[in-house]
Amino acid sequence: MTMPHVKLPNGVSVPALGQGTWYMGETAASAKAEVTALQTGIELGMTLIDTAEAYADGGAEKIVGQAIAERRDKLFLVSKVHPQNASAMGLPRACTQSLRRLQTEHIDLYLLHWPGPHPLAETVEAFERLRDAGHIGAWGVSNFDTDDMAALTQLPGGGNCATNQILYNPETRSIEFDLLPWCRSRSMSIMAYSPLGHTGSLLHNPTLTEIGKRHNAIAAQVALAWSIRDGATISIPKSGSLPHVRENAAAARIQLTTEDLAAIDAAYPSPRRKQPLAVL
Numbered sequence: 001m002t003m004p005h006v007k008l009p010n011g012v013s014v015p016a017l018g019q020g021t022w023y024m025g026e027t028a029a030s031a032k033a034e035v036t037a038l039q040t041g042i043e044l045g046m047t048l049i050d051t052a053e054a055y056a057d058g059g060a061e062k063i064v065g066q067a068i069a070e071r072r073d074k075l076f077l078v079s080k081v082h083p084q085n086a087s088a089m090g091l092p093r094a095c096t097q098s099l100r101r102l103q104t105e106h107i108d109l110y111l112l113h114w115p116g117p118h119p120l121a122e123t124v125e126a127f128e129r130l131r132d133a134g135h136i137g138a139w140g141v142s143n144f145d146t147d148d149m150a151a152l153t154q155l156p157g158g159g160n161c162a163t164n165q166i167l168y169n170p171e172t173r174s175i176e177f178d179l180l181p182w183c184r185s186r187s188m189s190i191m192a193y194s195p196l197g198h199t200g201s202l203l204h205n206p207t208l209t210e211i212g213k214r215h216n217a218i219a220a221q222v223a224l225a226w227s228i229r230d231g232a233t234i235s236i237p238k239s240g241s242l243p244h245v246r247e248n249a250a251a252a253r254i255q256l257t258t259e260d261l262a263a264i265d266a267a268y269p270s271p272r273r274k275q276p277l278a279v280l
Contacts, residue, residue, distance in 0.1 A: 003045035003252050006189050006234050008162050010138050012108075014076045016228040017252050018048030019245075020193060020238035025059025031066070034240045038067035041239075042075065044249035050165075050191070050236045052080035052113055053098050061101035069103065077102065078109040078191075078236075080142055080165075083116020090118075091126040095135055110136040111165055114143035114279070121155045128157045138162040142193075145277040146179045153186075161188070167278045168192035168233070170226055170268040171202060174275040184232065195227040195235040196220050198280055207267040211260045217251070220244075224251035226264055 004016040019041045024034045038049065049068070051060045061079060068075055079102065085094040099105060110130065112123055127139035141152065142165035152158045164183060166175055169192065183190050196202055208219035215222070227235040239245045256264075 003249075004228065004231065006228075006232055008109075008138065008189055009187060010162060012076070012137070014234060015046055015048045016231070016234055017046050017224065017248065018050055018076075018078075018234060018236045019046050019248075020236040021049065021051040021060040021064060022055055022193075022238050023060075024051075024238070024240060025056035025061070025063040030240060031063060034063050035067045037240050037242060037245050038064065039071070040242055041245045041249065042067070042071060044246065045252070046245075046249055047074055048076040048078065048234065048236070050078040050080075050193075051102075052082075052111075053085070053094060053101075054080065054082050054113060058097070058101050061098055065101055065103035072104055076108045077104065077106075078111065078165075079107050080111040080113040082113055083118070086112050086116055086123040086126070087118045088122050088126050091123060092130060092135075095130055099135065106135065106137065108137040109162060110139050111163070112139075112141045115148055120152060120158075124152070124155050124157045128160065131160075140164060142166065142191075143277065143279045146182050149179070149182060163189050163191050163234070165191035165193055165236075167194055167280055168227065169195045169197050169202060170205075170208070170223055170264055171197055172278045173268060173270050174278050177271045177274050179277070189232050189234060191234045191236060192227045193236055194280055195237050196223055205267065207263050211256070211263060214260070215254050215256075217254055218247065221247055221251035221254060222256070222260075222264075224248060225254035225256050226261075228252070229256055229261070
């Protein structure tokens, strides 16, 4: 199975399907299974791993650090800084701590987790210094709406933003009205978090289930295939179990038809007016 890839603005090609780590690292009892799940995903081609210092107060980064031992050169690591730490002095300190937990010397993509209390210009300048020093390969943002993105790109260095990580799945399509077109018009890839939803309803949706039958797949795999259908979206489902990791990776082979996409649009219509940015 060939994993489709997405090209970032800096020219780096990354897997369209990666692995999320939200809720990992919260208990010692689950650590071994989480490490094994991540390593299995890597072997299946999901070599982009997304994490954050906010996840389990750094616990998820520690899990990732264990999982990537002796595999670092094959991976694309994404982590996120907590907004309260995104000041001129705080951001490099936070990055150093994340690097220590990840047991690596370089984060490939470092994101501002959501808009926060520090001036955005200060955060961008700190990101740029980290990149120039080689501690990060690129930087971006998460949970930024269209106005936030427009303001960001007007700042010195703001045009170097590599991506916007946002909530996106069939039942949460608010970004399609203006944010997604804005990013597309600037050749900026997005990262879809919680691509399988957050309530579990997508996993049992009759429309997705019926489409899955046509592809010898389950509803979750249809939702993942939908999330990467345009070739410019990176999807980061999280799974701590081996069967689900294998199901997620196999979703990359599904090519949804025009009929499939129309059925999903009918079940989950795209917005016709501006809506507040959905966040989790």
